[in-house]
Structures are given as structure tokens and as C-alpha cells.
Amino acid sequence: MNVALRELEWPDLAEVGALDEQLFGRDAWSPQSWWSELAGRPRRRYTVATAADRIVGYGGVDCAGATADVMTIAVDPRRQGHGLGRRLLDRLAEQARGSGAEALLLEVRADNEAARNLYLRAGFEHIQTRRNYYRPDNVDAHIMRANLEVTSDD
Ligand SMILES: CC(C)(COP(=O)(O)OP(=O)(O)OC[C@H]1O[C@@H](n2cnc3c(N)ncnc32)[C@H](O)[C@@H]1OP(=O)(O)O)[C@@H](O)C(=O)NCCC(=O)NCCS
Numbered sequence: 001m002n003v004a005l006r007e008l009e010w011p012d013l014a015e016v017g018a019l020d021e022q023l024f025g026r027d028a029w030s031p032q033s034w035w036s037e038l039a040g041r042p043r044r045r046y047t048v049a050t051a052a053d054r055i056v057g058y059g060g061v062d063c064a065g066a067t068a069d070v071m072t073i074a075v076d077p078r079r080q081g082h083g084l085g086r087r088l089l090d091r092l093a094e095q096a097r098g099s100g101a102e103a104l105l106l107e108v109r110a111d112n113e114a115a116r117n118l119y120l121r122a123g124f125e126h127i128q129t130r131r132n133y134y135r136p137d138n139v140d141a142h143i144m145r146a147n148l149e150v151t152s153d154d
Pocket residue numbers: 023072073074075076079080081082083084085086087107108109112113114115117118119121
């Protein structure tokens with residue numbers, strides 16, 4: 001089934017919030033957080049992936065100047081492993097580059113192997129570790145960085 005990418009809109013928030021809760025559990029964003037993320041446009045750019053009118057993935061980037069930050073990225077468990085995460089990440093990188101950013105930064109849990117591999121495959125480098133950053137599990141955060149001129153390995 002075809003998957004299309006488009007900008008996140010207000011009516012999407014309930015569906016995105018439900019998927020966020022399914023994927024991130026107690027670390028999911030509250031409805032208020034989602035609301036303020038969307039209100040933070042144009043600096044915050046959020047993209048959804050849709051298939052047959054259902055949201056099957058989403059991602060967001062903060063375009064704040066020379067360095068942009070990935071805010072979140074996620075794919076419906078039934079759709080994982082088919083390149084959608086990479087497609088969303090490429091879209092965020094494209095938006096960051098378009099805003100004038102020269103680099104893209106993100107934080108990822110050290111125990112999130114799928115996400116770390118996604119970022120490594122897309123050209124991100126692990127540049128720093130924040131020890132015990134994620135509570136209450138005391139899991140390290142890896143800070144990763146991509147030069148926007150060389151993110152693609154395609
Ligand atoms: C991380 C996530 C977005 C990846 O999405 P996806 O659509 O499954 O990823 P893709 O199919 O585009 O895979 C891209 C690369 O990621 C890596 N990857 C994806 N799933 C993986 C897994 N289960 N184990 C190991 N590596 C994996 C692979 O290196 C893959 O590249 P390759 O197939 O060329 O080797 C998805 O697993 C997810 O939504 N996880 C839950 C939410 C989350 O943790 N988000 C990240 C927060 S920092």
C-alpha cells in the first residue's frame with residue numbers, strides 16, 4: 001500500500017497521540033505537548049506518513065538556525081522495517097537543510113538499537129554520551145550529529 005508524507009495538521013493530533021503512546025509508553029508526549037509543538041510552527045516542522053487515510057508514522061524537526069534538532073520520529077509497529085523511518089528522517093533532514101541548517105542533531109537511548117542503526121545508516125555520528133540521562137531507567141543518551149551536506153548514503 002502506498003505511503004504518502006504530508007505536513008501534520010491539527011485534526012491528526014488524536015491519532016498521532018495514540019500512536020505515540022503505543023510506541024513510547026510513559027515517555028509519550030502529552031496532548032498539551034503535541035499542541036504546543038504544532039503551535040511552534042514554522043520553526044517546528046512535523047510530518048506524518050499516511051496509508052489509506054491512517055497515520056502510520058510521524059517525525060518532527062526544530063529548525064533553529066545553523067543546527068537543527070530531530071524532535072521525534074516513529075513508525076507504526078506494523079509498518080516498521082520497510083524503509084519508512086529512513087524516509088521520514090530524510091524528509092526532516094531536507095526541511096532542516098532548506099531552513100539553512102548545516103547540521104542535524106538528535107538524542108537517542110543507548111538501548112534503542114533500531115533507532116541507533118537508522119541514524120548510523122543515514123550518516124549520523126555518535127558525538128557525545130549523557131550518562132543516565134533517561135529516567136527512571138538510568139539509560140544513557142547518545143547525542144548524534146549529521147552534516148547535512150553528507151547525510152545520504154544513497
Ligand atoms: C526507529 C524506527 C523509527 C525505525 O523505523 P523503520 O521504518 O522500522 O526503519 P527503516 O525500515 O527505515 O530502517 C532503517 C534502518 O534502521 C535500522 N533498523 C530498523 N529496524 C531495526 C531493528 N529492529 N533492529 C536493528 N536495526 C534496525 C536498519 O539499519 C535499517 O537500515 P537497513 O534496513 O538498510 O539495514 C522504528 O523502529 C520506531 O518507530 N521505533 C519506535 C520509536 C522510536 O524508538 N523512535 C526513535 C526515537 S529516538
